[in-house]
């Protein structure tokens with residue numbers, strides 16, 4: 001299936017919207033921003049802990065000295081291949097030692113990785129490549145479920161195509177051929193672009209989130225502190241490591257920069273993770289609520305979580321009924337996490353009363369995080385309202401934003417999160433809902449617009465509305481309410497529509513759990529609010 005490059009003539013903003021100069025100076029004076037690059041921070045951690053375990057997966061264990069050496073060699077290889085500081089690279093790296101080495105190498109080479117996921121497919125990757133003019137795309141070896149090298153070869157564009165496995169296709173460069181001898185590399189600007197995180201936005205084309213070395217490293221340090229981690233801890237990367245939660249909350253990068261080892265599990269399943277925890281004596285990890293439920297189901301039959309002392313749950317609402325089970329059944333402390341790849345991260349703390357840990361999503365990790373809630377007219381409110389945030393690790397604008405991206409920020413630089421929250425008197429944040437058009441399927445964010453768009457391309461579909469319906473396990477399930485086209489010779493079936501969506505080259509988590517056929521929609525007005533009204537009415541009907 002041919003994938004067209006994104007073609008937009010709309011006015012676009014800069015790659016990176018900087019903080020106002022006086023705000024930036026104050027963040028530096030207060031020590032939030034240290035003028036250090038991610039590469040320097042990793043080198044510093046390695047110098048301080050050379051013989052200590054840094055990264056492990058089921059096949060490989062490397063000390064900090066071995067890790068930084070491997071990363072420096074690969075960085076030299078990237079430079080020899082022609083990658084230059086500032087070049088954007090799209091790596092889709094599975095949870096493994098390779099993830100840490102390759103990401104570190106990209107940073108040491110001064111390039112800017114996109115935090116793409118192995119779950120991303122042609123559509124998402126093509127959008128990343130087109131938006132950034134990326135210089136390279138790095139893919140895993142083909143696995144039983146998907147042929148990544150074939151996808152890389154078929155995507156348009158002049159980017160280098162690099163594979164973690166042996167190169168089976170012409171033009172594909174095996175990453176092992178890049179590990180070159182050390183060479184001095186130019187140090188990028190710490191206040192410049194370090195990473196493009198992926199927004200889980202409410203539109204089909206993912207918005208990219210420009211994070212700087214200064215701000216991203218600070219997010220990691222603030223989380224290490226809020227979690228009371230010490231150098232004796234060990235982080236298990238169970239969720240996809242490029243996800244902001246698993247990368248910097250404090251996650252893989254926050255931990256490695258603090259000299260804390262990271263063990264990678266190939267999947268978040270209890271089987272893989274319990275083995276990894278036992279093998280490497282991991283002490284903390286982060287999970288989305290449905291995965292935590294699978295751990296609870298498995299833990300009663302397994303005693304291998306002895307060393308685990310902290311379980312972070314976030315990405316979607318953690319129901320109190322789940323929160324209450326963590327400590328008695330898994331034998332570790334629960335920490336609720338509420339964060340966003342755009343920046344602000346909140347969490348509950350070690351000294352919090354049980355009621356706070358069970359019923360709130362905690363407090364922001366930085367004293368400089370500014371939070372406010374506004375009502376539907378945009379006026380400050382003390383009650384439930386939309387959360388707006390600003391601070392030393394929250395972006396001021398999306399990468400090359402168009403007008404829809406610019407509308408996500410207020411004139412005074414707050415990010416409109418689209419989340420409805422209630423702030424408690426004790427400072428605790430309670431996430432109560434959402435004003436953004438988004439479905440949160442167990443922590444995976446899905447834009448209904450995107451699925452509607454692909455459904456409408458099927459000749460058997462006259463109109464489609466995609467909505468999230470409440471679900472005890474996933475939080476929300478994806479439901480499409482479809483009006484069949486009357487001109488089609490045979491009426492389209494749900495099975496055909498599901499297959500049609502799968503063939504569109506979308507990430508595997510963008511699925512329909514349920515399809516309902518109707519002959520018409522309830523009458524609402526026109527425009528964006530009408531669409532939301534229609535979704536609300538249909539949700540009530542099908543819930």
Ligand code: J2J
Pocket residue numbers: 199200244245248249313314315316317318336337338339340341342345361417419431434440445
């Ligand atoms: C309800 N909704 C939540 C929570 C995120 C740490 C933890 C999570 C993310 C993340 C992250 C929620 N309860 N506890 O980046 O660093 C929803 C909100 C939010 C959106 C952001 C981190 N925790 N959410 O999930 O960029 O709607 O980041 O705005 O993927 O997830 O999604 P994302």
